[in-house]
Amino acid sequence: MSSNHANAGYRRLFDGEGLTFGAGFPLTGANRSRPDPEAEIELATLAEELGFDGLWARDVPTYWPKFGDAGQTFDTWPWLSHVAAHTDEVALGTSSVVLPLRHPLHVAKSAATVDRLSNGRLVMGVASGDRDPEYPAFGVDREARGELFREGCEALRTVWREDYPTLEGRWGRLEGELDVVPKPTEGTIPLLPTGNSRQADEWIAEHGDGWLFYHLPESTLESYIAQWREATADKPFAIAVRVELAEDPTADPEPLHLGYRAGVEWYRDYFRRLESYGLDHAIIGLQNEDRERGLERFADEIIDGL
Template sequence: MLFHPDRLSFGIVLPVQARTSADIRFDTQLDMASHADRLGFDALWVRDVPLNSASYPDPVGHADPWVFLGALAASTSRIALATGAIVLPLRHPLHIAKAALSMASLSRGRFVLGLGSGDRPTEYEIFGADVESRKTLFQFHWERLAAALRQNPEVIDEGGRVRNEFAIRPSLQQRSIPMVAVGSSSQSLEWIARHASAWMTYYRPLSIQKDRLALWRNAQAKVTTDFRGFGQSMVLELLDNPEAAYEEVNLGGRSGRRGLIGALAAMREAGIHHVAFNLAAQGRLPGEVMEEIAADILPAMR
């Protein structure tokens, strides 16, 4: 289970490569993925970036997430495969359902479906969607997607009608596919707590993130008694010097391993359940960084 009330799990954000305008290097990323799998990381996170533009700060030429996930499923055996996040308003929910069911089957139950609303008006424009309608569009697409992913699936048409003459396959072979809200998705926290199994957000200094956690707990208390996970992405610059103190950087931290262990322990104590590392390029080989995390940090956190 990727989100558990009593433990902190760890993921790697792919691609692990320098943030330049170069396209994704598939062979390298598949090697990284299988290495993370062997080292004991809990998840690999894949982004959905349909189009590159100056308005998107990451210049990497990302792969189609579903094609990439299929290759990851074939290259790994244990690690969860997660989307962070499929842009739900810009993709048809029945296409997403088909892909998600296929991934769940191909990965033998390791797939986690992270969904976001996207926030680039120009991207909405080029896909012929109204960015101002993303809140209601996200909700309607979520409803149709969730219906198609149930144990007894239903295909809902554009008018909200159940169309019993259609079936969507492959059939669900596991209890459920976790649906995770990534970012605010233009929704209230109560809506997210009611509909999503977990909420993934971006890194904030812990003193600030604790306020978000308090709001999240309050939202959950109003709508459900079920457990709802809380996770965050995190830029990580792991330094050679194990004694280097933890310090904040943009959307993450820079630290030696001892300082990082202390920071992660504080996150776990605050109620964070998952951290997805975005490994920053800072002179060290990413495989070496993952090995240090696996050898010295993961055991200290479990």
């Protein structure tokens, strides 16, 4: 895969041959209360040792019980800095930063900081958001989130690429007197719009360095990837999927919310099919109660078995 914005993390995820895998925080499964940071880091280092290529942190500013979870609870940027300090080469991803709820200058500085501290390992999923009460909580017009998303992407690219830029948007104005530092390791950071992000597919193909999507029915995913390949032959397509490994390796799939419970044999066939459609990366949200054993089984019996 090629990109004008490829850093070490992007290359780790997408430069090799075939499908790569990442693991999504919280690795311990505690997504309503504060997870144990030591346990999370132990599992993160284990995932890297086992051959996972990415570790992904969600951006959930507030906890809305109706929605069901608070992501990994810890704020995205300090958490990824902490993970960076305890890992070596695994890519660090956001899945995904809700641009309309964050000021782009803050995002630019925080992201570039994590990218620098991790030696270029940051890859950013970016999104328009999907939790309705958060928009009034942040004083943001929900109906403007598509425009705010586009402006946010433009602002990030501009302040990373240019010194003392001139730029204006609904978020504010830069008049050439201020700079945002540090700059990223490769001049900018890869951006992967998530879902539709209130944008046309053509906009995503032109402005994104890849496309990050939620779990989809297999036939729908196949058609989405095919359309993506027609729009942009060399930009990656990634998904997030919840995975629960049944004890019986031959177990047939049972649907979970945004994923499946199934045996490793079915999962090997499933990911082989997705790879044949052109999927480049899968972020695994492991649902097994014994997370250490679950990561080891997934790596040994699925990643190594493809």
